[in-house]
Amino acid sequence: xxxxxxxxxxxxxxxxxxxxxxxxxxxxxxxxxxxxxxxxxxxxxxxxxxxxxxxxxxxxxxxxxxxxxxxxxxxxxxxxxxxxxxxxxxxxxxxxxxxxxxxxxxxxxxxxxxxxxxxxxxxxxxxxxxxxxxxxxxxxxxxxxxxxxxxxxxxxxxxxxxxxxxxxxxxxxxxxxxxxxxxxxxxxxxxxxxxxxxxxxxxxxxxxxxxxxxxxxxxxxxxxxxxxxxxxxxxxxxxxxxxxxxxxxxxxxxxxxxxxxxxxxxxxxxxxxxxxxxxxxxxxxxxxxxxxxxxxxxxxxxxxxxxxxxxxxxxxxxxxxxxxxxxxxxxxxxxxxxxxxxxxxxxxx
Amino acid sequence: xxxxxxxxxxxxxxxxxxxxxxxxxxxxxxxxxxxxxxxxxxxxxxxxxxxxxxxxxxxxxxxxxxxxxxxxxxxxxxxxxxxxxxxxxxxxxxxxxxxxxxxxxxxxxxxxxxxxxxxxxxxxxxxxxxxxxxxxxxxxxxxxxxxxxxxxxxxxxxxxxxxxxxxxxxxxx
Numbered sequence: 001x002x003x004x005x006x007x008x009x010x011x012x013x014x015x016x017x018x019x020x021x022x023x024x025x026x027x028x029x030x031x032x033x034x035x036x037x038x039x040x041x042x043x044x045x046x047x048x049x050x051x052x053x054x055x056x057x058x059x060x061x062x063x064x065x066x067x068x069x070x071x072x073x074x075x076x077x078x079x080x081x082x083x084x085x086x087x088x089x090x091x092x093x094x095x096x097x098x099x100x101x102x103x104x105x106x107x108x109x110x111x112x113x114x115x116x117x118x119x120x121x122x123x124x125x126x127x128x129x130x131x132x133x134x135x136x137x138x139x140x141x142x143x144x145x146x147x148x149x150x151x152x153x154x155x156x157x158x159x160x161x162x163x164x165x166x167x168x169x170x171x172x173x174x175x176x177x178x179x180x181x182x183x184x185x186x187x188x189x190x191x192x193x194x195x196x197x198x199x200x201x202x203x204x205x206x207x208x209x210x211x212x213x214x215x216x217x218x219x220x221x222x223x224x225x226x227x228x229x230x231x232x233x234x235x236x237x238x239x240x241x242x243x244x245x246x247x248x249x250x251x252x253x254x255x256x257x258x259x260x261x262x263x264x265x266x267x268x269x270x271x272x273x274x275x276x277x278x279x280x281x282x283x284x285x286x287x288x289x290x291x292x293x294x295x296x297x298x299x300x301x302x303x304x305x306x307x308x309x310x311x312x313x314x315x316x317x318x319x320x321x322x323x324x325x326x327x328x329x330x331x332x333x334x335x336x337x338x339x340x341x342x343x344x345x346x347x348x349x
Numbered sequence: 350x351x352x353x354x355x356x357x358x359x360x361x362x363x364x365x366x367x368x369x370x371x372x373x374x375x376x377x378x379x380x381x382x383x384x385x386x387x388x389x390x391x392x393x394x395x396x397x398x399x400x401x402x403x404x405x406x407x408x409x410x411x412x413x414x415x416x417x418x419x420x421x422x423x424x425x426x427x428x429x430x431x432x433x434x435x436x437x438x439x440x441x442x443x444x445x446x447x448x449x450x451x452x453x454x455x456x457x458x459x460x461x462x463x464x465x466x467x468x469x470x471x472x473x474x475x476x477x478x479x480x481x482x483x484x485x486x487x488x489x490x491x492x493x494x495x496x497x498x499x500x501x502x503x504x505x506x507x508x509x510x511x512x513x514x515x516x517x518x519x520x521x522x
Binding site: 120125126128140155 | 377381384388400401404407408411412413416417419420423424
């Protein structure tokens with residue numbers, strides 16, 4: 001096996017970037033389709049069914065519609081930020097996928113190519129940093145629109161995302177203590193093997209990490225502004241919240257950012273708690289190379305399905321309930337989990 | 350070579366952001382320029398090899414502190430500031446002062462660089478090293494700082510509480 005020389009490295013990286021962005025955007029479009037279809041069936045209707053078989057071409061039609069619609073800019077908005085806000089949102093959402101590993105590595109033409117755009121040893125912190133900057137997109141959209149509904153939506157989103165980011169970060173510290181690394185690849189590799197021969201050695205089964213997983217799940221719903229915590233865009237009170245004044249492709253950018261964030265959150269949950277790409281691997285060489293990535297995608301799909309399931313089931317919280325839940329319940333729980341995990345790890349070592 | 354070019358580019362962005370912060374009239378624009386300064390500083394840390402510090406810089410300063418700044422400006426709905434023509438004292442004392450400071454820094458850099466300067470990629474700030482330093486060698490300063498922050502939080506709660514709330518001791522009259 002040869003080491004990558006610089007030209008090969010650049011070509012391989014470019015191919016990976018194009019491929020990952022393409023897959024991510026397609027996944028975003030079809031997550032929307034999946035959501036409409038699943039929620040439709042939960043509410044005893046069909047969901048999209050006209051464009052293509054099972055409505056499968058609906059995302060494509062929606063995409064074309066967004067592109068050719070008239071792009072309205074209302075008067076009295078603060079133009080530079082009004083235009084920049086959706087860009088900030090979508091750029092941050094797409095950037096965070098660059099450090100996520102999708103599988104071990106594949107060998108092409110004698111080169112071992114890791115299935116990841118870039119492997120940095122602070123991968124987890126990069127994702128947290130990029131998503132924390134993503135708040136600006138939402139907050140600035142709300143402010144620059146110069147409308148009451150948008151401003152209230154932006155303020156709600158800002159407060160909510162800052163509050164739940166703390167719980168999100170604290171729930172991940174337990175996993176970091178157990179695996180002892182910030183590198184997402186090393187965290188996954190520390191989860192290979194089994195407890196007592198049959199339970200997979202995923203972090204969710206390690207000690208009381210299922211509590212951390214619960215905290216992560218709640219905080220992730222709030223971070224991505226999804227039901228039951230979708231207060232920033234609560235249509236009964238705020239029309240559409242921070243993106244009320246946006247139309248056409250600018251609105252579509254917020255939409256893409258939301259679903260791309262959902263997928264990132266699902267990837268992170270899979271990598272940190274559900275063992276990443278670990279799973280039974282068997283069969284011929286080609287199958288052996290593809291199965292880890294298949295397990296990874298399957299776990300993400302399950303996570304996304306739970307997202308949609310919750311959306312079809314739960315009503316929306318009130319805003320004070322949301323804040324009280326985050327600060328008075330999740331936060332102490334996260335700290336207790338952190339202390340207990342640290343004590344357990346210190347006792348065992 | 351690439352390191353040096355990137356270092357210069359982001360240094361330039363950092364200084365431009367800092368100047369823009371002063372020039373802009375709207376508070377939100379100033380706050381966003383400060384975000385640019387923080388982010389380009391993070392890139393400089395990254396170029397020096399301090400990955401962890403760079404990530405923390407982005408998460409804490411660009412991601413949390415500045416979001417709160419922007420949040421407060423949004424809540425207060427602060428408008429554009431009027432530019433005063435500038436005071437004469439600032440002109441007479443400020444411009445020579447800045448020039449003198451700049452010359453001093455340049456003189457120090459030219460004469461004393463070498464032995465003590467940090468070369469690019471020379472600070473491998475691994476999280477483990479930083480953790481050992483913070484929680485072992487510098488534990489006392491760290492804890493004292495945390496108590497300082499706690500006092501600041503208590504002060505903020507006291508100032509923000511309503512006059513009749515239990516957080517504020519009732520005055521006897």
